[in-house]
Amino acid sequence: MKRKLDENDAPVSTANAEAPSTGATATFADLGLDSRLLQATARQNWHTPTLVQSKAIPLAIDGRDVLAKAKTGSGKTAAYTLPILQAILKRKQTSSESYTAALILVPTNELVTQVAKVLETLTSYCSREIKVSKLSDKLSDAAQRAVLSDSPDIVVATPARTWHNIKNSALSVDKLTHLVLDEADLVLSYGYDEDLQNVASSLPKGLQTTLMSATLTPEVDTLKGLFCRNPTVLDLVEPDEDGGGVSQFVVKCGEDEKFLLIYCMVKLELIKGKAIIFVSDVDRCYRLKLFFEQFGIRSCLLNSELPVNCRIHAVEEFNRGVYNIIIASDENEVVGEEKDQLESTGEEASSKNTTNEATESSEQNQAVVSSSKKRKSSRRDKNYGISRGIDFKNVAVVINFDLPLSSRSYLHRIGRTARAGQTGMALSFVVPKDKFRKHMPTSVETAENDEKVLSRIIKQQAKRGQEVKPYNFDMKAVEAFRYRMNDALRAVTKVAVREARLRELKQELLKSESLKRHFEENPLEVRHLRHDVELRTTRSQPHLKHVPDYLLPKDGKKAITPNEVGFVPFKKVLDGKGRKSRITKGRGRRVTGRKSDPLKSFKARSKTK
Numbered sequence: 003m004k005r006k007l008d009e010n011d012a013p014v015s016t017a018n019a020e021a022p023s024t025g026a027t028a029t030f031a032d033l034g035l036d037s038r039l040l041q042a043t044a045r046q047n048w049h050t051p052t053l054v055q056s057k058a059i060p061l062a063i064d065g066r067d068v069l070a071k072a073k074t075g076s077g078k079t080a081a082y083t084l085p086i087l088q089a090i091l092k093r094k095q096t097s098s099e100s101y102t103a104a105l106i107l108v109p110t111n112e113l114v115t116q117v118a119k120v121l122e123t124l125t126s127y128c129s130r131e132i133k134v135s136k137l138s139d140k141l142s143d144a145a146q147r148a149v150l151s152d153s154p155d156i157v158v159a160t161p162a163r164t165w166h167n168i169k170n171s172a173l174s175v176d177k178l179t180h181l182v183l184d185e186a187d188l189v190l191s192y193g194y195d196e197d198l199q200n201v202a203s204s205l206p207k208g209l210q211t212t213l214m215s216a217t218l219t220p221e222v223d224t225l226k227g228l229f230c231r232n233p234t235v236l237d238l239v240e241p242d243e244d245g246g247g248v249s250q251f252v253v254k255c256g257e258d259e260k261f262l263l264i265y266c267m268v269k270l271e272l273i274k275g276k277a278i279i280f281v282s283d284v285d286r287c288y289r290l291k292l293f294f295e296q297f298g299i300r301s302c303l304l305n306s307e308l309p310v311n312c313r314i315h316a317v318e319e320f321n322r323g324v325y326n327i328i329i330a331s332d333e334n335e336v337v338g339e340e341k342d343q344l345e346s347t348g349e350e351a352s353s354k355n356t357t358n359e360a361t362e363s364s365e366q367n368q369a370v371v372s373s374s375k376k377r378k379s380s381r382r383d384k385n386y387g388i389s390r391g392i393d394f395k396n397v398a399v400v401i402n403f404d405l406p407l408s409s410r411s412y413l414h415r416i417g418r419t420a421r422a423g424q425t426g427m428a429l430s431f432v433v434p435k436d437k438f439r440k441h442m443p444t445s446v447e448t449a450e451n452d453e454k455v456l457s458r459i460i461k462q463q464a465k466r467g468q469e470v471k472p473y474n475f476d477m478k479a480v481e482a483f484r485y486r487m488n489d490a491l492r493a494v495t496k497v498a499v500r501e502a503r504l505r506e507l508k509q510e511l512l513k514s515e516s517l518k519r520h521f522e523e524n525p526l527e528v529r530h531l532r533h534d535v536e537l538r539t540t541r542s543q544p545h546l547k548h549v550p551d552y553l554l555p556k557d558g559k560k561a562i563t564p565n566e567v568g569f570v571p572f573k574k575v576l577d578g579k580g581r582k583s584r585i586t587k588g589r590g591r592r593v594t595g596r597k598s599d600p601l602k603s604f605k606a607r608s609k610t611k
């Protein structure tokens with residue numbers, strides 16, 4: 003499906019670095035949006051459009067195809083949904099005809115739910131006029147048909163679900179006027195090539211298309227060729243783009259020292275605010291969670307083995323502040339793509355970011371690709387991807403407990419913090435070659451290439467004007483904790499990890515709606531399952547939950563590190579009235595400007611397991 007850029011492509015209109023990150027337009031009202039949409043944005047407490055919103059919305063309202071490249075967390079969802087809502091509301095002033103007018107394609111089920119939620123919020127003042135439906139694998143064909151027979155105005159789905167329903171004649175696209183491809187740089191990596199080809203061939207002519215992407219890659223060009231008519235390309239560079247709002251640090255340490263450091267950082271509250279900890283695989287997810295549990299540290303999990311509902315629930319709990327730590331395994335990461343990027347070097351005229359990444363050494367790439375193949379063979383949900391657009395709220399720090407396999411993946415991961423004008427911190431653990439395989443119980447295969455991947459990351463960030471700085475940990479100051487770490491690690495045996503994975507799945511079985519009836523008829527099975535679920539998977543060591551004073555360094559926490567990890571101050575005061583101003587939000591609830599400061603929500607940790 004690859005397609006080269008040619009002279010027929012639309013001129014690239016590049017918003018320059020001087021443009022304010024909140025956009026050139028002062029308010030949403032200046033964009034000429036319907037009053038009901040303005041009410042909805044105000045209710046969200048969005049005072050000014052972001053850069054991508056101020057640039058893309060007027061073009062889309064004008065009927066233009068748009069291809070926008072804007073950094074993660076820059077507000078792309080509203081940039082493409084608001085013009086669609088505007089168009090539908092305008093049409094409904096003169097026509098009562100109902101049909102599916104807009105189709106929004108996203109690569110994962112999580113994103114389907116997330117985008118549908120954004121639409122639900124933005125249509126809160128016009129929910130009678132605009133019907134939104136999402137298609138999900140969870141629903142049976144009959145249920146999807148029923149949803150679609152209602153002729154929803156907007157349908158959100160993955161390309162696979164969309165094609166399935168077009169093919170079954172459940173989804174009619176004859177009258178479609180708007181098409182969106184979100185996360186366009188990633189959508190092909192999910193193997194949706196055929197679905198997209200099929201969808202493209204069944205769409206009516208003259209459709210208005212919007213492509214949203216965090217990077218401009220050959221994949222995006224392919225999709226542009228397939229779906230767009232001479233789009234306006236917005237290559238948006240914000241003043242603090244590309245990790246600009248993220249302070250990036252790296253710690254070189256041994257494999258077991260990762261556990262020592264993370265324990266000290268969390269238990270001694272060197273990390274402040276909410277953290278996403280990325281690990282390399284599902285097993286590691288449970289290992290770290292069980293390790294934390296030994297110290298009474300609560301965390302929730304995200305991995306491809308968990309059913310989609312459960313994953314969405316985990317993100318919601320994290321966003322609500324029920325948990326301050328989410329451990330995410332990234333086994334479906336943006337891997338295997340760097341090979342494609344290398345092969346396509348030279349095809350790319352306009353995509354400077356990709357070209358930068360693509361020109362990195364083929365030797366490094368080889369290592370990455372071979373590891374990625376191993377990972378790809380593991381059991382997984384093809385529609386799963388953590389760093390793909392999931393909107394984790396107020397993330398103070400992203401910790402790469404295990405370094406990703408590519409610089410591109412690194413970029414997506416760190417994009418989970420410093421969203422919508424906030425700042426954040428990214429901290430990566432890197433295992434030097436001479437420390438690899440020196441502590442087998444904590445070793446992971448992927449760490450073999452850590453130094454190579456790090457050098458790619460450093461190059462990538464340097465090209466973006468960003469620095470990845472060493473994080474100064476005084477290892478001697480945390481040495482006193484090593485004994486405790488080893489104690490906890492010993493309790494997290496392979497059997498404990500396996501049982502924890504099983505326990506999680508059993509819990510899901512108990513919660514399963516479709517098995518409800520079966521359990522009602524077989525109460526004994528429920529009792530058995532419940533009994534198993536309560537099984538402790540690690541031995542209990544209550545003394546580890548407290549940190550005795552004698553273990554702390556003489557000069558306190560500052561002796562461990564002078565750095566403040568994870569403090570997320572807001573760079574701008576969004577309401578323009580200072581932090582103390584009070585804003586009414588949601589169902590009349592009063593919130594303060596301070597509410598969204600993760601340092602404040604840190605207190606939400608009070609709930610215990």
Ligand SMILES: Nc1ncnc2c1ncn2[C@@H]1O[C@H](COP(=O)(O)OP(=O)(O)OP(=O)(O)O)[C@@H](O)[C@H]1O
Pocket residue numbers: 047048049050051052055072073074075076077078079080216390391392393417421422
């Ligand atoms: N104009 C605005 N003012 C303030 N916050 C906003 C505005 N528009 C969107 N947001 C918030 O910014 C966050 C990021 O938005 P969104 O998820 O649309 O970003 P994105 O560019 O799609 O990110 P990604 O590439 O990761 O999917 C959301 O929490 C959203 O509510």
